Amino acid sequence: MARLVVKLGSSTVAHDDGTLRADVVAAICAAVADRRKAGDDVVIVSSGAIARGVQLLGMGARPRAIEDLQAASAVGQGRLFRAFDDLLEGRGVTAAQVLLSFPDLVSREQYLNARATLSRLLELGVVPVVNENDTTATDEITFGDNDFLAAQVSILVGADRLVLLTSTDGVFTADPRIDPSARMVEEVDDPAELEALRITSSTSTLGSGGMRSKVTAAEMATAAGIPAVVCNGLRPDALPRALAGEPEGTRFAARDLGISSFKLWLRYAKPSHGELVVDEGAARALREGGTSLLPVGIVEVRGDFSAGDAVDVRDGGGVLGKGIVSLDAAELRAVAGLRTDALRAKLPKAAEEAVHRDYFVLV
Structure with a gap:
């Protein structure tokens, strides 16, 4: 038995005008049902809810406003799941709709609950169909792309293989x-091998990812x-070939770096909105001691960002790591270089850490 995660991009699920690629989705469901009947656990992570909603609402093109994207998702998500449900049911397989949001995988309690739910569904022989809960997610609290969500789900369920489907x-x-x-690159032992290639972030008309996000998710x-x-x-x-482990597409070899799923997401997928330059003592403590970054160790704040954003942390030698800040840029400029007692006097309700160690990863 194997545990497999299959991710469908918007260009796989829908045509450029948002209409469903019924034959493609049917073939994918047939392959998933075959693996399920062979005893494998399978999770589907599918994009396409917004694309379907855009078409059903007659919007013409993918909108930019968050409320329009959320409205399109609310309309499209039900229709999209119904297609999976009907196709899998026709092959004797039960499907379950699972909508995840960013806080579900950041909060330890919610993370464990999501893992337990998915694990129980798989034990029952169900195929979970996962999507981000776009109707409530915002630009500030989002996976950013379902490729990253698929990677997170793979880690969450302890998958044996992740297959990212695209249109190439x-x-x-x-x-x-x-x-x-x-x-085409057939095998990748280390994603650093791809850094010199011209891999773009271009997407389909109604998509949000691109090949760059798939490479990052594979990483x-x-x-x-x-x-x-x-x-x-x-x-x-x-x-079917990819699920069976046969040579197909571009294959990325496993490398276990011993990093938590949250820190993998932070390292590879969460965009940085600024920089914190730290002194030598703070840099050494972050590299060697696994400590939090305190304002006393900050010598410069660069950029305009809010609490909860990711920032790069660097010293004179370059970028040390990435972390999620507890204070916004203006607050950090006000307390940079201050010890905790002085910080308390200036900002009584502020967190003592600029970046807590649980929200920092070395790069």
Whole structure:
């Protein structure tokens, strides 16, 4: 038995106009049902709710306003799950809709609850169909893309393989739509090997990800010891081959770096909105002692950010790590270099740590 996570991008689920790719989704559900009947646990992570909602609401193009995106998701999510539910039920497999939000995987209690729920569903032979709860997520509290959510879910359930489906055969040395000389990369032992390639963040008309986010998601999963595959979801034979462990698409080898799922997300997926420059003592404590960053160790605050944003932490030698700040930029400028008693006098209700150690990861 294996535990498998399959992620469908918007371009796999829907045409550019938002209409469902019924034949593609049916083929994917058939492959999932076959693995379930063979005894494997399978989780589907699917994008496409917003794309479907945009089409159903006649919006024409993917909107920018958060309330429009949330409205489209609210309409599209039910229709999208119904398609999975009907197709899987027709093959004797029960599906369950699971909507996750960022706090579900940040709060330890909610994280354990989400893990227990998914584990129980898998024990019961159910195929969870997971999506981000776009109707309540905001730009400030979001996974940013379902590729990252798929990587998080893979870690959450202890998957044996993550398959990221897209509209191309795999990861190419350049965009094959632009560069005819681009070739597909078949195997990746270390994602650093791809840094020199021209991997873009371009997306489909109604999507939000792109190949860059898939490579990052594969990097997150493999760093937790989970091999990953990026392959073509539009080709009927690609997913069955990838799920069976046969050569297909671009395969990423597992590398267990011993980092928690939250810190993997923070390291690879959470964008930075500023920088904190620290002195030598603070840098040494962060590198060697696993401590929190206190305002006394900060010598410069760069950028404009809010409490809860991620920032890069650096010293004279470059970036040390990334952390989620407890104070906004203006507050940190006011207390930078101050000891705790002086900070308390200036900002009585402020957190003592600029970045708590639980929300910091070395890079």
